[in-house]
Amino acid sequence: MNRRNFVKALTLSASIAAIGLPAGAHAADTIKIGILHSLSGTMAISETALKNVALMTIEEINAGGGVLGKKLEPVVVDPASNWPLFAERARQLLAQDKVAAVFGCWTSVSRKSVLPVFKELNGLLFYPVQYEGEELEKNVFYTGAAPNQQAIPAVEYLMSEEGGGAKRFVLLGTDYVYPRTTNKILRAFLKSKGVSDADILEDYTPFGHADYQTIIARIKHFAAEGKKTAVVSTINGDSNVPFYKELGNAGLKATDVPVVAFSVGEEELRGVDTKPLLGHLAAWNYFMSVDNPQNKAFIDKYRAWAKKNAVPNADTVVTNDPMEATYVGLHMWKQAVEKAGSTDVDKVIAAMGGQTFKAPSGFTLTMDATNHHLHKPVLIGEVRADGQFDVVWQTQQPIRAQPWSPFIEGNEGKQGL
Amino acid sequence: MFGPTKRQWCIAAVLCVLMALAALPARAALDPALVQGLGGDFNARVAAIDALGVAGGDEAAALLDALEGGRLGTVDGRLVVIAPDGLRDATSGEALAADAGAATRITVNNRLRRAIGTARAALALSSAQPAQRLAAADTLRENASPALLPVLARALAAEQDDAVRAVLRYATAKLELASPDPALRLKAAQALGGSSDAAVKNLLAALLEKRGDGAAATWVEADAEVRAAAAASMRAIDRRIGLAQTAGTLFSGLSLGSILLLAALGLAITYGVMGVINMAHGELLMVGAYATFLVQGAFRSHLPEYLDLYVLAAIPAAFLAAALVGIAMERLVLRHLYGRPLESLLATWGLSLVLIQAARVLFGPQNLELANPSWMSGGVELAGGVVLPYNRIVILGFAAFVLVLIWLMMQKTRLGMFVRAVTQNRPMAGCVGVPTARVDTLAFAIGSGVAGLGGLALSQIANVGPAMGTGYIVDAFMVVVLGGVGQLAGAVWAALGLGIVAKFLEGWAGAVVAKILVLVFIIAFIQKRPQGIFALKGRFADS
Numbered sequence: 001m002n003r004r005n006f007v008k009a010l011t012l013s014a015s016i017a018a019i020g021l022p023a024g025a026h027a028a029d030t031i032k033i034g035i036l037h038s039l040s041g042t043m044a045i046s047e048t049a050l051k052n053v054a055l056m057t058i059e060e061i062n063a064g065g066g067v068l069g070k071k072l073e074p075v076v077v078d079p080a081s082n083w084p085l086f087a088e089r090a091r092q093l094l095a096q097d098k099v100a101a102v103f104g105c106w107t108s109v110s111r112k113s114v115l116p117v118f119k120e121l122n123g124l125l126f127y128p129v130q131y132e133g134e135e136l137e138k139n140v141f142y143t144g145a146a147p148n149q150q151a152i153p154a155v156e157y158l159m160s161e162e163g164g165g166a167k168r169f170v171l172l173g174t175d176y177v178y179p180r181t182t183n184k185i186l187r188a189f190l191k192s193k194g195v196s197d198a199d200i201l202e203d204y205t206p207f208g209h210a211d212y213q214t215i216i217a218r219i220k221h222f223a224a225e226g227k228k229t230a231v232v233s234t235i236n237g238d239s240n241v242p243f244y245k246e247l248g249n250a251g252l253k254a255t256d257v258p259v260v261a262f263s264v265g266e267e268e269l270r271g272v273d274t275k276p277l278l279g280h281l282a283a284w285n286y287f288m289s290v291d292n293p294q295n296k297a298f299i300d301k302y303r304a305w306a307k308k309n310a311v312p313n314a315d316t317v318v319t320n321d322p323m324e325a326t327y328v329g330l331h332m333w334k335q336a337v338e339k340a341g342s343t344d345v346d347k348v349i350a351a352m353g354g355q356t357f358k359a360p361s362g363f364t365l366t367m368d369a370t371n372h373h374l375h376k377p378v379l380i381g382e383v384r385a386d387g388q389f390d391v392v393w394q395t396q397q398p399i400r401a402q403p404w405s406p407f408i409e410g411n412e413g414k415q416g417l
Numbered sequence: 418m419f420g421p422t423k424r425q426w427c428i429a430a431v432l433c434v435l436m437a438l439a440a441l442p443a444r445a446a447l448d449p450a451l452v453q454g455l456g457g458d459f460n461a462r463v464a465a466i467d468a469l470g471v472a473g474g475d476e477a478a479a480l481l482d483a484l485e486g487g488r489l490g491t492v493d494g495r496l497v498v499i500a501p502d503g504l505r506d507a508t509s510g511e512a513l514a515a516d517a518g519a520a521t522r523i524t525v526n527n528r529l530r531r532a533i534g535t536a537r538a539a540l541a542l543s544s545a546q547p548a549q550r551l552a553a554a555d556t557l558r559e560n561a562s563p564a565l566l567p568v569l570a571r572a573l574a575a576e577q578d579d580a581v582r583a584v585l586r587y588a589t590a591k592l593e594l595a596s597p598d599p600a601l602r603l604k605a606a607q608a609l610g611g612s613s614d615a616a617v618k619n620l621l622a623a624l625l626e627k628r629g630d631g632a633a634a635t636w637v638e639a640d641a642e643v644r645a646a647a648a649a650s651m652r653a654i655d656r657r658i659g660l661a662q663t664a665g666t667l668f669s670g671l672s673l674g675s676i677l678l679l680a681a682l683g684l685a686i687t688y689g690v691m692g693v694i695n696m697a698h699g700e701l702l703m704v705g706a707y708a709t710f711l712v713q714g715a716f717r718s719h720l721p722e723y724l725d726l727y728v729l730a731a732i733p734a735a736f737l738a739a740a741l742v743g744i745a746m747e748r749l750v751l752r753h754l755y756g757r758p759l760e761s762l763l764a765t766w767g768l769s770l771v772l773i774q775a776a777r778v779l780f781g782p783q784n785l786e787l788a789n790p791s792w793m794s795g796g797v798e799l800a801g802g803v804v805l806p807y808n809r810i811v812i813l814g815f816a817a818f819v820l821v822l823i824w825l826m827m828q829k830t831r832l833g834m835f836v837r838a839v840t841q842n843r844p845m846a847g848c849v850g851v852p853t854a855r856v857d858t859l860a861f862a863i864g865s866g867v868a869g870l871g872g873l874a875l876s877q878i879a880n881v882g883p884a885m886g887t888g889y890i891v892d893a894f895m896v897v898v899l900g901g902v903g904q905l906a907g908a909v910w911a912a913l914g915l916g917i918v919a920k921f922l923e924g925w926a927g928a929v930v931a932k933i934l935v936l937v938f939i940i941a942f943i944q945k946r947p948q949g950i951f952a953l954k955g956r957f958a959d960s
Contacts, residue, residue, distance in 0.1 A: 039782050041884065044783050045783060048782075162459050162526065162528055164531075175929050204928070205928045206932065208880075210879035211669075211676075213669035213920070214923040214924050214928070215928065217662070217665055217666070220802050220803075221615070224615030224619075224802055225615060225619060226616075226619040238880045238882070241880055245878070246806070248795075249795060249804070250806060251795070251798065251804050254527050255530050270786065273788060273789070276794070279526070281527075312781055382526055382527065390525075391524070393526075
């Protein structure tokens with residue numbers, strides 16, 4: 001409790017500082033925004049930065065006059081990588097703090113655990129991370145990628161001449177709903193491309209797993225059995241650090257067996273020596289290394305914010321895809337509220353469809369009119385020695401999301417809400 | 418008098434050029450068309466890189482360097498080198514007026530990087546250093562294309578170093594398996610029997626397959642003798658790979674065992690010998706890891722040139738930090754709870770929460786970044802692609818070192834004798850003048866300090882965060898209980914045994930199932946033998 005109060009006090013004072021008004025005078029004229037990200041536990045490595053970027057964006061919106069003439073007031077809670085706690089904290093945000101919208105969750109299991117709460121209390125959740133699809137909820141806007149905006153293009157790239165012409169695949173993941181579903185979709189997709197079951201190795205580890213010796217040895221063995229092999233990693237959270245360390249130590253080079261990851265970005269690689277990882281891949285809809293004015297402004301803003309707020313290691317902070325998605329989501333919510341003229345959840349949901357925003361990825365992203373997902377470009381990057389990514393392949397246009405994958409049976413005709 | 422005729426001049430000139438070419442094949446000027454291919458589409462680039470490797474020469478090497486370093490680009494379809502002082506044409510070397518920003522940089526992806534690596538290796542075969550030639554030959558053994566066969570043959574003929582020759586012979590043999598000459602193929606198939614490379618095995622296996630269906634099927638390899646040689650070589654390779662893999666699994670089992678041991682050794686003293694159920698043991702590991710982090714930080718800011726040695730300096734720091742926390746715990750809390758296991762369990766559990774929160778407040782909730790020193794990165798390769806990482810080898814040795822230290826302390830020092838005496842019969846020890854209270858504190862401090870050393874070892878392979886200890890407390894108790902409460906030898910056998918069993922199960926059933934199976938195994942074992950692998954005999958055991 002102490003910690004929560006402390007964080008609350010901190011954010012409150014931050015927002016007061018930003019606004020420059022005494023607390024009592026504006027308390028009634030603010031719009032509360034919930035931020036529901038793990039600040040401790042195995043997912044803190046990924047989610048802490050999302051909390052930071054949400055606070056930064058709120059500050060930015062407030063500096064520009066707020067929304068409907070009111071300032072935004074962030075309410076930060078820490079669900080501590082504990083899935084049932086996500087539901088409790090979500091209920092607290094909606095019922096007690098009466099927030100207008102919640103930005104949060106990383107793992108699909110946390111999203112699944114808060115869904116009933118959002119449905120029951122008719123809340124509004126912006127979910128900023130790529131995920132497995134197979135879900136479409138009226139109360140949720142998905143600003144991350146669906147499988148056809150990340151996983152499928154990445155595997156297609158690996159199979160292409162340019163990507164090395166992989167014929168055998170290791171599907172490696174953390175043991176929960178996102179990796180299992182994604183791998184089910186990928187397996188069906190690979191089958192449709194003529195890859196046999198014998199050429200697919202599926203393996204899972206628990207959350208927080210730290211000993212990847214056996215798995216790396218198994219990948220090596222599998223890769224040595226002939227055809228060109230690639231690894232598709234859906235490992236989530238801090239297990240990635242020991243995984244990539246072991247990969248480097250075992251001398252498994254990207255030129256031999258490339259690893260493409262769907263949950264590893266600039267932030268996760270901060271704790272790793274990336275020199276042995278040169279050339280391993282990640283598929284996202286944004287990379288920090290993308291060169292355009294919007295991205296430059298975004299990075300500069302975040303750096304300045306991190307310095308001002310004394311974020312640990314503020315001089316080396318990075319931006320990544322889910323951070324961009326959080327940023328885009330908050331701005332789109334603001335536009336929708338202004339269009340609807342109210343923060344009423346149903347009115348905002350109606351106004352969200354068709355919103356556009358010039359994103360740091362350099363593309364103008366559109367919220368789909370019917371399926372609550374963004375149209376996003378797909379970028380595939382290779383790890384550089386400095387922990388950044390070189391974009392080696394990208395789509396020309398943003399792609400429409402298919403939350404219901406055509407590679408899973410029974411999904412025909414389920415595309416709309 | 419007539420001077421040489423025009424025609425004679427021409428012949429002389431051609432001869433000179435030919436001689437120059439023969440003497441220095443590497444110096445031949447590069448074909449501009451070939452170089453321009455680097456600026457073309459993807460396939461043209463791969464072809465151009467391959468051709469550069471075959472052509473050889475400093476110019477080719479420089480171009481490959483520039484390409485890999487991201488210093489090649491195109492301006493209006495013209496290939497340019499992007500230098501700090503401006504753009505230069507890649508073929509002629511002339512400086513261009515255009516601004517450096519005008520060039521589109523050529524991005525290198527894995528496919529290109531592999532081609533560059535192969536081409537580079539082909540160039541490095543003529544290096545003066547045997548080590549460089551060996552590395553080059555190794556790369557070519559994996560990736561050489563048939564176009565490189567003449568380059569390899571030339572290098573093999575000129576090579577003096579035996580190690581390099583052996584690798585080159587494999588590389589050539591691999592390519593010669595596709596030769597039209599059955600005698601060459603036979604020789605290649607026989608030579609490859611000495612390899613321990615799974616990729617070679619697959620090449621050989623492909624020869625033993627049949628093409629077509631039913632009666633019309635023909636062997637991929639027409640010659641029966643070659644097939645027999647290939648089959649024999651395959652068996653030899655299989656045997657070697659099998660051995661290497663078993664050795665690899667055994668090693669990872671030992672490595673996991675050594676980590677379990679380091680995590681449990683401190684507990685074997687505090688719980689096993691002193692009988693205190695210390696739920697905060699995991700947090701003592703965490704204290705050790707955080708002390709390591711602080712030492713790393715101090716080295717980074719004050720002695721950056723000795724950063725690689727921070728791990729050594731962290732050994733006393735981790736021990737002392739955890740021992741001090743241990744002393745504080747013993748003096749302030751546990752002292753008052755001896756002989757009341759349930760209360761001490763609850764009290765230490767509370768302490769563990771206090772320590773976790775303290776770490777969160779002081780260092781933040783995020784995991785800390787601890788870099789492996791360079792001498793602990795990488796690994797040594799056994800046959801068949803099995804790599805033993807240096808960090809795990811070092812930790813294995815470190816566990817043995819700590820174990821020997823504790824054994825010496827317990828068996829050879831006065832303090833150790835006191836500790837054994839107090840644990841065996843406290844009132845009697847007190848009667849003969851052993852300061853039992855001080856011995857308790859010291860023993861607990863040593864157990865805690867050893868936990869700190871465990872934390873130091875864990876920091877090199879696992880994540881360091883406030884809650885890292887909670888993941889190891891169960892493992893540590895498992896080891897101590899399985900080994901038998903009351904002495905150290907049981908903990909050693911239990912830790913190594915559990916590690917090896919877990920790793921073999923993991924290879925067979927996957928990480929998730931292996932974890933369950935290990936727990937089921939321990940439950941079953943404790944049912945059969947509640948006293949653990951080893952049980953103390955005598956009065957203490959009965960009490």
